[in-house]
Amino acid sequence: MKKHTKMSMLKRILAIVIAAAVAVSILTVPDVEVSAATGKVKSVAVTNLPAKQLTLKKGKTFTLKSKVTVTGKASKKVTYKTSNKKIATVNAKGKITAKKKGTAKIYVISKADKKKKCTITVTVGTPVTKVKLNKTKSTMTVGKKQTLKATVTPKKASSKAVVWQSSNKKVATVTSKGVVKAKKAGTVKITATAKDGSGKKASCKVTVKKVSAAKPDNPVPVTPLGIKSVKIVQDDMMEVTFTKATALTAADFNVWAKRYENADYLKKYTVSQVTTTDSITYKVYITGDMVFGKGLYIKVEVPKLKLSKECVYMEDTYNVENSVTLSYKVGATVKDIRQRLGTGYANYSISGLPAGIQYEVTTEATKRVMEFSGSPRKAGVYDSVLVYEDEIGSKYRLTIRWIIYDADNLIVCDKEEGALNTNWSSLFTPVYAYGGSGSYTYEIIRAESDSAILNNCKIVDDLDKININAKGIASGVYKIRIRVIDQKDVQRQEREHLLLQL
Known part of the structure; x- marks a missing residue:
């Protein structure tokens, strides 16, 4: 009986051991299969921040939204952890609470794989309240670049960085520094978002x-067709030069003459022939029984081109030089200043005009006139040189002295040399004074070598002139040094003047 009982007990124990082994095998094998079926965690990210940082005011909260990317059936659940609870805390739902100023790190950790996590740097301080761009609209050409600049408010924000983004990278891209590059035609929105998580953007x-058709760097200017010059070469032939080539015959030309500038053109010549080698300069001949008279006004016409030009037939050339002085206060309006360029003149040039002065050349009948306008901008003495030359080589040179003055500067200039008769006294003004207060006094500075004439000089009150008693003084050239004094500002200038006595 006892033996039977022992056998029963052994059988029971063996059954229990076998059952346990089977149970262990059943539990172990499926666990391996389940692990293989779950897959893997690829990444953990926070989706409601532009960057892995966040700025909060003390006492403020922010709830993180996480995203876990997995393969298979791996768990997408996460846990949250803070590196410093005194700075910022985080609960199981990702709600961050700012405690006091400082910096802490918040970790978003995958439950399925603790090695996979996302770290957010939290600063308890001053968040951005506004983002502003230097442009709200812009136009670009494909291939070009431009830089946008972002400004954040307030200036003491804990983080002033922004994140740049393009709404369509096929149209335009933008770098982390705001450099926009145009890729193809279209419209795109470039956005700058505060990096601190405040949500502020602009x-x-x-x-x-599209890129427009390429234009040459130095395009050739289009010259309109016109008559450049007319020159009487001999008494039965004239040269007519056009601005560019044009095909013409004798029948295309009309030639007229008149004696006086204001008269009508009544005399018409008969054009016998024209010759040209380049279709630009034509030699126009008139019939042998008619010739160009000296001093006549000559006009050539090309009716079909609606062109005409006039000149004066002069036999001898000459060279003339002249000068004129003009004075203006800074800012004054220059008007009604006209300089005639003569009759039949073809070429002219002018240089040295004061800043603010312009000129325009107009043609009136057979004469050309240069008219000045504008307002001078800076005080000083300026010499403009006007040169013009007619069709037969006569030259005229005019020097225009511009005296530009203001209340801060006293300008004194010489007049031309004066000639006096040795038999009488004379009132003579050897200098001009401009600017300053407008109220001046004059002093004659005596010199030993000049004593013969200076002893006979005196200032005439209220006339700004010098009275010279020339009687009894030998003929010759004498120097007078004049000092001009601005009575208000006590500016002084001296000028040495040559006085010629006959």
Whole structure:
């Protein structure tokens, strides 16, 4: 009986051991299969921040939104952890609470794989309240670049960085420094978002246009067809030069003459023939029984081109030089200043005009006139040189002295040399004074070598002139040094003047 009982007990124990082994095998094998079926965690990210940082005011909260990317059936659940609870805390739902100023790290950790996590740097301080761009609209050409600049408010924000983004990278891209590059025609929005998680942003609408047809760097200017010059070469032939080539015959030309400038052109010549080698300069001949008279006004016409030009037939050339002085206060309006360029003149040039002065050349009948206008901008003495030359080589040179004055500067200039008769006294003004207060006094500075004439000089009150008693003084050239004094500002200038006595 006892033996039977022992056998029963052994059988029971063996059954229990076998059952346990089977149970262990059943539990172990499926666990391996389940692990293989779950897959893997690829990444953990926070989706409601532009960057892995966040700025909060003390006492404020922010709830993180996480995203876990997995393969298979791996768990997408996460846990949250803070590196410093005194700075910022985080609960199981990702709600961050700012405690006191400082910096802490918040970890978003995958439950399925603790090695996979996302770290957010939290600063308890001053968040951004506004983002502003230097442009809200812009137009670009494909291939071009431009830089947008972002400004954040307040200036003491804990983080002033922004994140740049393009709404369509096929149209335009933008770098982390705000450099926009146009890729293809279209419209795109470039946005700058505060990096601190405040959500503040600003955008610029960029319109990208196609590249227009390439233009040459130095385009050749289009010269309109016109008559450049007319020159009487001999008494039965004239040269007519056009601005560019044009095909013409004798029948295309009309030639007229008149004696006086204001008269009508009544005398018409008969054009016998024209010759040309380049279709630009034509030799126009008139019939042998008619010739160009000296001093006549000559006009050539090309009716079909609606062109005409006039000149004066002069036999001898000459060279003339002249000068004129003009005075203006800074800012004054220059008007009604006209300089005639003569009759039949073809070429002219002018240089040295004061800043603010312009000129325009107009043609009136057979004469050309240069008219000045504008307002001078800076005080000083300026010499402009006007040169013009007629069709037969006569030259005229005019020097225009511009005296530009203001209340801060006293300008004193010489007049031309004066000639006096040795038999009488004379009132003579050897200098001009401009600017300053407008109220001046004059002093004659005596010199030993000049004593013969200076002893006979005196200032005439209220006339700004010098009275010279020339009687009894030998003929010759004498120097007078004059000092001009601005009575208000006590500015002084001296000028040495040559006085010629006959």
